[in-house]
Amino acid sequence: MRRSVARRFAAVLATAAVIVAGVALSINNASAATGGVTGYATQNGGTTGGAGGATVKATTGTQIHAALCNRASSSTPITIQVEGTINHGNTTAVSGDSCNTAASVIELKQISNVTIIGVGAGAVFDQIGIHIREASNIIIQNVTVKNVKKSGSPISNGGDAIGMEAGVRNVWVDHTTLEASGGEAEGYDGLFDMKNDTKYVTLSYSILRNSERGGLVGSSETDLTNSFITYHHNLYQNLNSRVPLLRGGTAHVYNNHYVGIVESGINSRAGGKAKVDNNYFEDSKDVLGTFYTEERGTWQTSGNILDNVTWSSDGTDNHPAGPSMPSTTTVSIPYNFALDNASCVPSVVSQTAGANKGLQVSDGSCSVQTPSQNPTNPTTGPTDPGTSPTNPPTGNNLSVGAGADGSSKADGTSYGSVLDGNMSTYWSPSGTTGRVSVKWGSAVTVDTINIREAAGSEGNIDNWQVVNNANGAVLASGTGAGVISFAATSLTKINFVITSASGTPKIAEFETYA
Template structure:
């Protein structure tokens, strides 16, 4: 929760001021931003010339800033727009992430009166606009005659967005007013039913049932045969008690859970290992994969676990999936990924590590299915990117622990929306971005913790959430769920994610 500094907004005639415009005259005054058209310049917002302007590339989730070499004191901001395109904006203290003011339009002149504040950089966030806005002036003053700010009651909703309008991005299709509620407190990490999207559509039970067939395998050939021999009318539970390798898999380069339903594959203790060969869920429903070590897969689809639609109600839980960073980035593919028409997926309590490419959802910018995936209580460590990379659809990511992110973390693309809630990012570069697609994605950020994180803007690649990690949309989830409090996430995940943690 961020505290709003009290402000008053005056949208009509501006009083004359004798103060200097600190956007020009302040120590080391400068400007930057996220994107711009043609030969327009970030500096045009602070040059005292109303005929020049900064114009971003899109109509949502854009930023322009004024900054100084040392912190300055001020109490008044004047914004001027050519035209009247902006429909939602925020002023944010870049140094702390505090939201200073919000509004629905700028227009030809807008005066924002703040209490006395001090900072090295001030951000103007364009949350939404009807067309590409043209911001002509971003003026900063320390004015003895500035009116006193009006009090504003801080919002009680856990999202840092103080406005109720979610228009910058899409929302999920549940009826208005329905929103799953988090429950704080004790959490059963070894539950036999999933939280999140896999709990919908009748739930995900895998091979459970009084008529279930139960098989224990020790080689890859036995695993392939157990799947091939499944009775279509009975659930199947396969327990893996040994190391599965390409050499003992009878020529198979992956194990297909294909054209079937009601299947569980579960490792025994810490003995269930797939070494160099992975699993593919394809045209399947009601599948559980738990307590397996899957590593160094470079045959078949080259993923630890692949889900390809149509597929529904898949739960991937308490596994350890890894590759290596000591190889070319394309030597392996994903640890866990999904594409095409898939829905009601939960990824929970997994230890995902040592990978260049970690988790891809949507194989291309044309893979436009409305996927819904929940990630919770996963441990991501020593990973380069795709945590996840998410195209289209909706993702709910809560209580995950990220440690040592080398390049980018969560990447929301092509209109996807991610609810990013009570996660911890430690030693992480660019934890949340929208990179490498023609259309940006969105995020609903709530109560996350950043520890030693770095943010590097790259306008040619897309946009970053930045240290304030402000929400750009609202995602309502159609289920209730349990949360560990953010300050407890790291220790809880380290104690419970991965194999051998539960008596399955």
Template sequence: MTRLRLAAAAGTAITAGAIALFLPNPQASAAVTGTATGFASVNGGTTGGAGGATVRATTGTQIHQALCSRASSSTPITIEVSGTINHGNTTKVSGDSCNTAADRIELKDVSNVTIVGVGSAVFDQLGIHLRNASNIIIQNVTVQNVKKSGSPTSNGGDAIGMETDVHHVWVDHATLIASGGESAGYDGLFDMKDNTKYVTLSYSVLRDSGRGGLIGSSDSDLANGPVTFHHNWYENIDSRTPLLRGATAHIYNNYYHSLNESGINARAGGKARVDNNYFKDSLNPLGTFYTDLPGYWQVSGNIFDNVTWEATEDENPAGPNPVSNTSVSIPYSFTLDGASCVPAIVQQTAGANTGLKTSNGNCSATTTSPTVKPSSSSPTPSPSVSTTPTQQPSGTNLSLASGAGADGSSKASGTSYGNVKDGSLSTYWSPSGSTGDISIKWGAATTVSRINLREVTSGVIGSYQVVNGSTGAVLTSGTGSGVITFPATSLTKITFKIVSASGTPKVAEFETYAS
């Protein structure tokens, strides 16, 4: 594989050939893992930048430079991204093969592009925008806190937004996060409108947002779809999972937790095939809402766990006991996991930096993470992990400091987040399944370089990630519990993410230390 770190000055106008990119090489092997699934795989399929050059970018400007340095706007390219991409390192770049902007990652008037995270790739407050684009793959990235009001603003408040003649897009193993709803300045996490077709969103996390996403910007924007959503984890979303106007969507093996107002909203003739999903602790997860223009659904094998159905004048839920009122034909092959195991398999596989795991269709995860060959432009390796279960760190346990708090992705009945910071080994937190997140947080920036994760029964936790909860950056990863060290980091929240386990973990204490 040929890789080249892009190093032209930020903001410099670039024409094709100004940077010595190695363009199409039939032997080039992209870092993207797997092949497109769902509707992105039909009618020609989605291959992104396969067959073209592979370059490395650590800034938004370098991403734009890579697009602008191609021989043409359709020359295949894979852009490996690492680090944090934000407004401070993203500028508009000009060239014959691109059409970029300073306030977003712009894939406009282009085709045959892959953007793939290598290590931790975080787009912070900076959205990704597709317009008049085709054959695009986005994999293993986090996009967080993109705003349409306040400061800074980007991409109309959408984490990933597509509009105007976009087709064949595969977004895979992405983490899309907001920190509130429209009143806080955010819009959708995954929006498609104005003739966007043949899209798949797979193995992704959509969390903490007022709006999950839409297909169709209004009840007259009906020329979109089809779209596939599978093995995604929606959590703490108010509505639009998705909002489906006029389009066809295949929605299978997704885990929906804490849908606060409504979920899948099929309206204005939209048709949703909803297979083997798991809905938990949610209100009105399926139906036609906020309109008198009905939509339709075909339902099979779904589990509704602690779900409330409430019908009002403009809310027409499909349940209780949803039944099909249409039939949707699917033109591609797929294998369904049983709905009962969907929470566990999705929490193991969905999101960025989870090893690009997928389901084998039998409720088990397979790891297909690529091997990236070392090169002069390879990112700095993850810090080495030191795990010594019996060695107690010295210094003050910052988790016990005044004002320190705790939260997490879920909690099993009878357990509490606060139990991991009460100084007692007799109380504990467990996730609702075998995997989940537990966090310690502070009201002000706190420097942490070492944690001690203490299990009630040692050896249950398998693989893990330690994550900067403020930015989504992975600080380190490994297996087991005990004392874990990493470079000193100033943060307001630190998260221990349990990726796999041999049973239900019981975390008695999540201790944090400055050194």
């Protein structure tokens, strides 16, 4: 079977240029996105992209950069509707106070609150990648990115079709087609990579195909600051490996269709934790395990279907999970999701995944629908680091005039800083875990809190609990900071308990609301 998969991989690559050249012919008219943000991108305050801002049209890469640079600030919301072919010849750098662009690459650097969506006859990024750096609250939807090279002048610019690194937060990539025409020897790299502290990302209803490398989380065994990624309803087709490669961090992988994976599939290593639910693995090899290292990862599995999957033997640097793929850990998922039965995943994914499919989604019961909700205007907004959240809770902040204490505090920080309304002051525990509390002289009713992190520390908080101090009752638990809601509770003291963190937590404000 392995030889047959390899032959099919080579055959498809030989015709890939013909396939991708015809993509634009089938693109539906999509003047605005439909469907809501899902997965880990709903956490840490949510992902809204350019909701509430201006909408502009772009037909060249230079126009995309100009739209970013013409904003009032680097965080002013904007939706950029893209139609046509974006390539090296029409993508130049544009200067401005609200952008940091470069030639021959779509550069989303040091910015926030941006949506890029393909419309009309379709958007094809031809041999030019989308780079997301030091950015937050980004939506990319209904676009094709093809044949991006990391080497092989004159058409090379980093290698990743979509790449994220350096403190990226809250990215939703949806209904995209990401493809190459070969592997590293031909100059191609990853299709969907995350490095250097990237968190709260969802890849949904997308096609990744015809490449040696699907995508990685973490650039090395020491780059373990990336986490909280959801992959669902994607087609992984004719790929060699990295679907994904997970170094550390937590990933939720559900309802994906894997076809023709040649060497290795979901590669959880270096402490990575993958929850693998209701996927359909077909004509593939070693679809789950720890590969190419002794630094083991773990997984929790349920409901998957293995259709003509083969397994190698366990050995040095090679630890496949098959043939039965038993769970080796448990993974708690903080958001709601509906699982299609794995048996219908190939049909559902074929109807929904990729650009120019009408933005159709699964209803969670093996049927396909075109949802009415606009994802650029969801009900919750992201935490904008160092500023006010874009959609804070309504009503009076009950923390004003209250008291504060905690389990410990780092030198130079104060419990009272979480109540002073100043985002430049903050509390940190003496380590990476600890408790900070808001307290009142008499009982108040609280149903929502807003944990706002100081600039530069966004996403350091991994797992937390909200606790009623009087009786120890856990009111809510989850990952990441931001707006947290729970059943209305009368109390005199409320605790925010950090149980794990990937960096030093710095809480600037602990707001409470009824």
